[in-house]
Structure formats: C-alpha cells, structure tokens
Amino acid sequence: MDLNQIHNVYFVGIGGIGMSALARYFKFIGKNVAGYDRTPTHLTDELKAEGIAIHFEDKVELIGLPFLNKQNTLVVVTPAVPKDHMQWKYFVTNDFVVKKRAEVLGIITKDTFCFAVAGTHGKTTTSSILGHILYESGLDVTAFLGGIVENYNSNLIGSGKTVTVVEADEFDRSFLHLHPNIACITSMDADHLDIYGDTASIEATFREFADKVEDKNHMFVTNGLPLEGVTVGVNEGQFSATNIHIEDGWYVFDVVTPHETITGLRFALPGHHNLTNAVLALAMARTYGVASEDIRKALESFKGVKRRFSYQIKKTGLVYIDDYAHHPTEINAVYQAVTELYPNEKVLAVFQPHLFSRTRDFADGFAKSLSAFENIVLLDIYPARELPMEGITSKWLLEKMENPNKKLVSKSDLLAFLKRTDATVIVTIGAGDIGEMVPDIKKVLDEKY
Structure with a gap:
C-alpha cells in the first residue's frame, strides 16, 4: 500500500x-x-x-x-x-x-530505522524515554507511544521521517507486523490469555518477534528473560545500573556498559522497574550512537508518562498518585515504589480491575499483590471489550484477598469515600475508566487538605 x-x-x-x-x-x-x-x-x-x-x-x-x-x-x-x-x-x-493499527505502523516504519519496544509491562515508559532521548539529541525521529508523555502532552513525539520508535504490542500478535532494527523486550509475563491460551504460546510469540532482529547486539532483554540478546538490569546485566541512591526524590546512579561506565545519572521516576526501563532506553540509544552526555541530559529532563506513577498531588501531608497498572506484576512494582518513597505514611490503594478474563486468569496473583497494601478499595470490573462472566466479580476477588482493611466501593460512591479517608498517600490503579475520574478525585482530595 x-x-x-x-x-x-x-x-x-x-x-x-x-x-x-x-x-x-x-x-x-x-x-x-x-x-x-x-x-x-x-x-x-x-x-x-x-x-x-x-x-x-x-x-x-x-x-x-x-x-x-x-x-x-x-x-x-x-x-x-x-x-x-x-x-x-x-x-x-x-x-x-x-x-489494523499494527499493520499501519508496520507500513509507516518499514522504510525507517525502527526502534521497537516489546514486553507485557514497561513498553510505554521505555519507548517514551527512548523517544525523548532521540528527539532531544536532535535526531529526525517520530515516536508512536501508548501513553501521554508529560514533556509533550502527547502520545506522538517529533515528526521525523528517517527514525521511528514504536511500542511493539503483543496483544493479538500485533508486533509481528513490525520491522525492527533495534529492539528490546522488557518483560514476558503471562497476559492476554484470552488470545494466547497459555504462557508457552506467549513466550513463543515473543521469540518470533525477537527473531526479527538479526543482529543480537541490537536485541536488548531484561536480565533473566530466556532470550538471546544483550542483558540489561539493576545491579546485573551487561548494561547495569549500579551505585544507586536517592537524593531529594531523584534516583542518582551509574550505568556500567560493555565499553564504558556512565556516572552520576539522574532520573526522577520512582521504582526499580523504572530504573530498568531507563537503562533499556539508554542501552538502545547508546548502541545507535547517541552521545552519553545527550542521554544524561534527556534522562534528567524526562518528566514521565501520564497514568504511570503520575503525581496528581504532592504536598506535605498529602500525596495522590495515579497509575495504569492492570497486572499483578505491575501492581507489585507500584507497591515497591510507594513503600520505598513513603515508608511511614498511611497508604490507601484504589484498584479497578480491567477485563473479566484477566481478573479470572490472574485472580490469585491480584489477591496477593493487592493484599500487600495497608488499605485497599476495589471498584467493579471494567469490561472494555468483554461481556460479563458468571461468578467473576470484584466481590469474588475481594474475598480472595487476605488484607483485613479491604472494601468494595461503587464508582458512584468513591468520591464520598475519599472525602472520609485519613490516608496520607492515595494511589489509584487500573487501565479502565478510572483514569477519567482522576481530575474529580484530585479536586476532592485537594479540598480536604
């Protein structure tokens, strides 16, 4: 075409x-x-x-x-x-x-130098960091993203014709339409079992995607994944974040690469999962030839992606964070970041499950990850493209959770509930229409304090 x-x-x-x-x-x-x-x-x-x-x-x-x-x-x-x-x-x-959208992306990017970011979690943040690095370093780039990047208030960065950055989406095997020159795989957890059936099928499809990159020095994988490629991680891997500490809410760290050590990097997004995302983006950009100093400046100026540990309120006595997490692994990452940053605060998490099939397939994982929070509220399941499934409800999920401070609240009652809470850190989590409620939640909480 x-x-x-x-x-x-x-x-x-x-x-x-x-x-x-x-x-x-x-x-x-x-x-x-x-x-x-x-x-x-x-x-x-x-x-x-x-x-x-x-x-x-x-x-x-x-x-x-x-x-x-x-x-x-x-x-x-x-x-x-x-x-x-x-x-x-x-x-x-x-x-x-x-x-399909993925076919069109494949057509657009076929004649460009294409960076593709795959994985069941971390795609949007990693591709957004990478797009920001390449754009800030002056490359002729367009990045097609699955989230709104705070720096640009858009899910599109740049208007270049020679270099593209795309999220390689595993849903419906969409990423097999792409033609990547450099790629990474952030994670390979079971998801979309309504499409794949089992974990083995998901992993086989990720391998098929990885095989599209012939030069394995241009294929980057989070350390521990069973794939051939250059390994990336926190305190592990061929590209490794080391000497990590927190200064005034920033991660300050070095990255050891196969050829050099880049010292004193600063990055504002919390959580070790986001550090891994940043190092993946650094590894791809550095391999392409972007100067270390350009990468340093871009990492420090990156403001994040809306609904990815997105601060709505950040003041003494009250913090409100919104996050798109919709899989147990992602919820664990949110919990790790919140507890690292606010170890002595009363935390309330509000979760809206996304899809009946995902809630059914990962019910035990959801129950475990959500129970870790001190206080947890569940909203009804957001159906998206699905019809209800008999017996699969938020009440059923709530009963599986072991946390004594758990509650089922309707969407219509949520604002009134939040007016009464004495929690000092509130986190809203989920990929459904809870994101549309964020401005109203922010308003209610702001009026309280």
Missing part, C-alpha cells in the same frame, strides 16, 4: 491511545482525518481541538463524504471493535482498504 496515494484516513476506535497517536501523525503530515469512538474522553476532546472530526454514534451516514471515496481512503480499526459494528461492516462490505 502506498500512503502517498491516501488522502483520507478514517479511524474506527479513534479514542484508543495507540489509534490516536496514528491519527495525530496522519493529521500532521496533511491527511484528512476523522473517526468514531464509543464515548467522549479527555483524549477525544484534545483530538477535536486539533481539528479532527469525531462522532460517537455508530451510524454509516455520520462517516462523512470524503471518507466514502474508497480509492483514496484508508480505514484503520482497533481489535476491540465488535464484529457487528455497522461502520466497520460497511467498509469491509464495500471493499475499502481496512487495516
């Missing part, structure tokens, strides 16, 4: 974090862009403000005249769209060019 022949790009599911990055990219390079999504969000509001037409009813007549010309229109769909979606069915029935 020749993108130069495409004048119109229509997105079915434009409000998704990966879809919206592509929409911004096509708008930026001069294409006519519009789309549908199920519900308005802060992100769809931003896209509309940038001049992209969006509607929220699944009606063919709302598609818009320019996008009905199949000769020069590309339709991009998200895997979350149901098969009975009327607009999607219209495009397929009438032989439009319809591509």
Whole structure:
C-alpha cells in the first residue's frame, strides 16, 4: 500500500491511545482525518481541538463524504471493535482498504530505522524515554507511544521521517507486523490469555518477534528473560545500573556498559522497574550512537508518562498518585515504589480491575499483590471489550484477598469515600475508566487538605 496515494484516513476506535497517536501523525503530515469512538474522553476532546472530526454514534451516514471515496481512503480499526459494528461492516462490505493499527505502523516504519519496544509491562515508559532521548539529541525521529508523555502532552513525539520508535504490542500478535532494527523486550509475563491460551504460546510469540532482529547486539532483554540478546538490569546485566541512591526524590546512579561506565545519572521516576526501563532506553540509544552526555541530559529532563506513577498531588501531608497498572506484576512494582518513597505514611490503594478474563486468569496473583497494601478499595470490573462472566466479580476477588482493611466501593460512591479517608498517600490503579475520574478525585482530595 502506498500512503502517498491516501488522502483520507478514517479511524474506527479513534479514542484508543495507540489509534490516536496514528491519527495525530496522519493529521500532521496533511491527511484528512476523522473517526468514531464509543464515548467522549479527555483524549477525544484534545483530538477535536486539533481539528479532527469525531462522532460517537455508530451510524454509516455520520462517516462523512470524503471518507466514502474508497480509492483514496484508508480505514484503520482497533481489535476491540465488535464484529457487528455497522461502520466497520460497511467498509469491509464495500471493499475499502481496512487495516489494523499494527499493520499501519508496520507500513509507516518499514522504510525507517525502527526502534521497537516489546514486553507485557514497561513498553510505554521505555519507548517514551527512548523517544525523548532521540528527539532531544536532535535526531529526525517520530515516536508512536501508548501513553501521554508529560514533556509533550502527547502520545506522538517529533515528526521525523528517517527514525521511528514504536511500542511493539503483543496483544493479538500485533508486533509481528513490525520491522525492527533495534529492539528490546522488557518483560514476558503471562497476559492476554484470552488470545494466547497459555504462557508457552506467549513466550513463543515473543521469540518470533525477537527473531526479527538479526543482529543480537541490537536485541536488548531484561536480565533473566530466556532470550538471546544483550542483558540489561539493576545491579546485573551487561548494561547495569549500579551505585544507586536517592537524593531529594531523584534516583542518582551509574550505568556500567560493555565499553564504558556512565556516572552520576539522574532520573526522577520512582521504582526499580523504572530504573530498568531507563537503562533499556539508554542501552538502545547508546548502541545507535547517541552521545552519553545527550542521554544524561534527556534522562534528567524526562518528566514521565501520564497514568504511570503520575503525581496528581504532592504536598506535605498529602500525596495522590495515579497509575495504569492492570497486572499483578505491575501492581507489585507500584507497591515497591510507594513503600520505598513513603515508608511511614498511611497508604490507601484504589484498584479497578480491567477485563473479566484477566481478573479470572490472574485472580490469585491480584489477591496477593493487592493484599500487600495497608488499605485497599476495589471498584467493579471494567469490561472494555468483554461481556460479563458468571461468578467473576470484584466481590469474588475481594474475598480472595487476605488484607483485613479491604472494601468494595461503587464508582458512584468513591468520591464520598475519599472525602472520609485519613490516608496520607492515595494511589489509584487500573487501565479502565478510572483514569477519567482522576481530575474529580484530585479536586476532592485537594479540598480536604
């Protein structure tokens, strides 16, 4: 497919974090862009403000005249769209060019030098750090990201045509559409078992992705993963963060590499998982040839990604942190960071489970990771693309948890509950629409203190 022949790009599911990055990219390079999504969000509001037409009813007549010309229109769909979606069915029935987001990313990046970041956790933060390093060092780069980077208030960094950074998403085996020159794999835990069935299938697919990088000196893996490549870690691996200490909330550390030691690096994101993400980004950038001093400056100026240990309130007597964690391993990482930073504070975690299937498949892991928090509140499961499953509820998950300070609260009662809490550190966790509640939660907590 020749993108130069495409004048119109229509997105079915434009409000998704990966879809919206592509929409911004096509708008930026001069294409006519519009789309549908199920519900308005802060992100769809931003896209509309940038001049992209969006509607929220699944009606063919709302598609818009320019996008009905199949000769020069590309339709991009998200895997979350149901098969009975009327607009999607219209495009397929009438032989439009319809591509998944990952296929389009593969087409865009095929003729570029492509950095791909894979893994069940850490993709967004690692690719955002890497995109920031490459952009700040003056490279002709575009980074397509799965989160809103605080430095840019966008999920798209840069407008380069020769170097790209992409999140290599394992969902639906999407990352096999990519053509990476340098890649990393952050983690390989079981997830998306509704797609893969078992852990062995997930690992086999990650190996298939890793095989796309022929030069194993350009394949970076978190130390301990059963994959061939250059190892990266904290106090371990061929690229290793060492001499780590905290100064005024910053990590200060050195990185030992196969060829040098880079000393006195400063990085603001808490948690050892984020240190690993930073070293992965450093290793890829340094291997590409970015100067150590440029990497140093970029790491220090990186402000983080929204909903990734994102500080909403940070003042004496009250801290409010929001995080996208939706897997037991990610929740453990949030717990590690919170307890390292606030060992003597009363902590309350609010978790919204994401997907019935994920809650079912990892129930024991969720119960264990959530029970570690001193006080825990569960919201109802966010269904996303799924229908309810019999017996799989937040009440069922709550009963598996061993923490005595546990409570089930409805979304509608959450703000009133938070008005009454005496916790000094509040953490909201989950990949569902809890993210849309963050401004209201912040307002309620701010008024308290």
